[in-house]
Amino acid sequence: xxxxxxxxxxxxxDPAEAEAVSHKLLLRAGMIRKLASGIYNYLxxxxxxxxxxxxxxxEEMNRAGAQEVLLPAVQPAELWQESGRWxxxxxxxxxxxxxxxxxxxxxxxxxxxxxxxxxREVQSYRQLPLNLYQIQMKFRDEMRPRFGLIRGREFxxxxxxxxxxSEADAEACxxxxxTAYNRIFQRCGLRFKVVEADSGPIGGSFSHEFMVLAETGxxxxxxxxxxxxxxxxxxxxxxxxxxxxxxEPLSAAPExxxxxxxxxVEEVAAFFQITPRELLKTLIYETEKGPVAVLLRGDHEVxxxxxxxxxxxxxxxxxxxxxxxxxxxxxxxxxxxVGLHLPIYAxxxxxxxxxxxxxxxxxxxxxxxxxxxxxISITQVADxxxxxxxxxxxxxxxALEILRxxxxxxxxxxxxxxxxxxxxxxxxxxxQEQYIFMGCYGIGVSRIVAAAIxxxxxxxxxxxxxxxxxxxxxxIPISLNDAATxxxxxxxxxxLEAAGIEVLLDDRDERxxxxxxxxxLLGLPLRVVVGPRTLEKGAxxxxxxxxxxxxxxxxxxxxxxxxxxxxxxxxx
RNA sequence: CGGGACGUGGCGCAGCCUGGUCAGCGCGCCUGCCUUGGGCGCAGGAGGUCCCCGGUUCAAAUCCGGGCGUCCCGACCA
Numbered sequence: 001x002x003x004x005x006x007x008x009x010x011x012x013x014d015p016a017e018a019e020a021v022s023h024k025l026l027l028r029a030g031m032i033r034k035l036a037s038g039i040y041n042y043l044x045x046x047x048x049x050x051x052x053x054x055x056x057x058x059e060e061m062n063r064a065g066a067q068e069v070l071l072p073a074v075q076p077a078e079l080w081q082e083s084g085r086w087x088x089x090x091x092x093x094x095x096x097x098x099x100x101x102x103x104x105x106x107x108x109x110x111x112x113x114x115x116x117x118x119x120r121e122v123q124s125y126r127q128l129p130l131n132l133y134q135i136q137m138k139f140r141d142e143m144r145p146r147f148g149l150i151r152g153r154e155f156x157x158x159x160x161x162x163x164x165x166s167e168a169d170a171e172a173c174x175x176x177x178x179t180a181y182n183r184i185f186q187r188c189g190l191r192f193k194v195v196e197a198d199s200g201p202i203g204g205s206f207s208h209e210f211m212v213l214a215e216t217g218x219x220x221x222x223x224x225x226x227x228x229x230x231x232x233x234x235x236x237x238x239x240x241x242x243x244x245x246x247x248e249p250l251s252a253a254p255e256x257x258x259x260x261x262x263x264x265v266e267e268v269a270a271f272f273q274i275t276p277r278e279l280l281k282t283l284i285y286e287t288e289k290g291p292v293a294v295l296l297r298g299d300h301e302v303x304x305x306x307x308x309x310x311x312x313x314x315x316x317x318x319x320x321x322x323x324x325x326x327x328x329x330x331x332x333x334x335x336x337x338v339g340l341h342l343p344i345y346a347x348x349x350x351x352x353x354x355x356x357x358x359x360x361x362x363x364x365x366x367x368x369x370x371x372x373x374x375x376i377s378i379t380q381v382a383d384x385x386x387x388x389x390x391x392x393x394x395x396x397x398x399a400l401e402i403l404r405x406x407x408x409x410x411x412x413x414x415x416x417x418x419x420x421x422x423x424x425x426x427x428x429x430x431x432q433e434q435y436i437f438m439g440c441y442g443i444g445v446s447r448i449v450a451a452a453i454x455x456x457x458x459x460x461x462x463x464x465x466x467x468x469x470x471x472x473x474x475x476i477p478i479s480l481n482d483a484a485t486x487x488x489x490x491x492x493x494x495x496l497e498a499a500g501i502e503v504l505l506d507d508r509d510e511r512x513x514x515x516x517x518x519x520x521l522l523g524l525p526l527r528v529v530v531g532p533r534t535l536e537k538g539a540x541x542x543x544x545x546x547x548x549x550x551x552x553x554x555x556x557x558x559x560x561x562x563x564x565x566x567x568x569x570x571x572x
Numbered sequence: 573c574g575g576g577a578c579g580u581g582g583c584g585c586a587g588c589c590u591g592g593u594c595a596g597c598g599c600g601c602c603u604g605c606c607u608u609g610g611g612c613g614c615a616g617g618a619g620g621u622c623c624c625c626g627g628u629u630c631a632a633a634u635c636c637g638g639g640c641g642u643c644c645c646g647a648c649c650a
Binding site for chain 2: 009011012013014015016017018019034036037091143144146263264265268281282283284285294296298300301302303304316317318321324331332333334335359476478479481482510511512513514515516517518520529531532533541
């Protein structure tokens with residue numbers, strides 16, 4: 001391909017709107033342009049990278065026995081009403097009406113559509129299992145799109161759904177997808193971690209996320225330094241040494257102390273000259289099942305996902321100041337569990353305190369010497385807090401580290417949630433009607449492009465792995481005014497293309513420096529330079545983008561040298 | 573959705589506080605010459621409703637009000 005024929009509008013300076021490295025570089029390399037917040041144009045080079053990712057995904061999905069389909073982007077509201085998600089999905093679901101005023105949405109995901117398709121076409125266990133996937137643009141009206149392709153509103157996703165006659169078969173498929181996903185991300189050259197994920201109200205322990213490790217990652221994960229335990233921070237368990245029912249009181253009954261204006265954990269700790277871990281904080285939540293109180297030690301952070309799962313609720317928000325006043329008779333900052341007429345859920349560490357300071361449910365007052373076991377009517381004690389790097393690994397007891405990751409894949413055992421909602425049934429061998437078991441498997445294709453750049457870049461620009469690079473080789477003639485150089489460059493270009501190598505010949509009338517800079521920026525793995533200096537020796541100069549290593553290669557050997565390097569990198 | 577910032581030729585920015593002397597700089601772009609191994613050099617040139625609407629004023633990029641857009645932080649820690 002000739003550089004001059006492609007639209008590659010590279011930028012010398014960082015665009016003001018970009019913060020994340022991948023976002024800056026994608027814009028600078030002329031791979032994407034923003035149309036609106038979270039909505040991007042893919043220019044030729046960006047599209048090439050996207051297609052590379054797609055190719056890897058397709059190959060591995062097909063290898064694993066999945067079949068590709070293409071479902072509609074626009075979906076009728078009826079299906080979503082049938083599954084109940086029309087009500088619960090919220091503002092992320094982009095809704096609109098067609099000319100007949102029928103409610104529609106732009107698909108953020110396709111469980112409804114695929115389940116509808118399968119319920120119409122599958123009647124017998126003989127037609128199962130089925131594993132269908134598509135690669136398609138999704139739209140989620142994110143409350144805050146950010147970091148370019150990392151969290152866009154419109155994005156390319158591979159979503160797959162499997163259908164099974166038995167739970168065991170669904171689990172086997174889950175394992176196959178687990179394996180396929182590992183292959184996909186390895187082939188994309190990513191450093192990633194597979195973590196246990198929260199499976200939400202659907203239940204079951206079968207959910208894993210594939211996280212690309214990067215500072216810009218929006219997700220936090222806990223990873224064991226010794227064993228292979230890793231979990232999303234939302235999911236990561238806190239273990240206590242022994243089941244501790246709560247310490248015996250050390251001293252006399254609670255006592256009320258005036259604490260005017262002392263509200264936050266820090267202020268209370270400072271006021272009483274104690275550490276936050278001797279405090280009990282009381283969080284009041286509104287849920288669809290009514291208000292509840294959550295008790296935590298002052299130095300711990302609540303894990304709302306754990307609370308939601310324990311309560312079996314989907315909606316849960318912190319109560320506002322007015323509501324806190326109604327429920328506790330005190331201003332925010334003075335809520336406490338003693339005598340509080342709400343269901344009280346205590347984190348295990350909070351419940352185990354011997355003596356704590358807590359709000360008195362009276363503005364300007366706190367209680368001291370509160371013993372949870374004695375003084376509080378606790379509804380239930382559970383693991384309700386977020387792990388920290390100070391906690392031990394729940395599997396092996398070694399230390400945990402907290403890492404940041406970009407979620408690029410998520411596999412999920414759905415069970416019969418959607419088959420029940422949409423009545424997707426089949427007849428088993430005994431002629432009995434049964435709900436189809438399902439699994440779903442997602443990959444953020446466009447997000448992988450950004451994630452790969454987050455992991456592969458230097459001060460000069462992107463560094464793509466061979467499998468994702470827009471071109472495998474950048475061919476730079478030092479000067480096109482030199483007849484011999486030009487002739488040799490064209491000849492090499494033709495020879496490489498004929499050999500199936502993806503080569504970008506920089507035929508622009510630019511100074512060499514410009515071409516070098518752009519070639520580095522684009523992250524092409526191999527750069528071949530020809531010029532009077534190299535031709536004198538009957539050679540070309542080859543530079544490896546990642547290693548920075550430069551070698552002179554004789555022209556006769558160039559083709560095989562490149563082929564060897566490309567093959568090695570793609571497979572290795 | 574809450575908080576903050578920003579909006580000036582294609583891109584990056586200055587000017588705004590202290591209204592007029594203001595539409596400017598760098599990059600990019602066009603023409604010519606020169607140059608050709610890391611974003612050359614010289615000369616000439618094109619290109620802007622200063623986000624939009626309204627107001628104040630003799631006068632608004634600049635002050636005021638409203639809107640729109642974009643980015644950042646947060647959206648649990650009482």
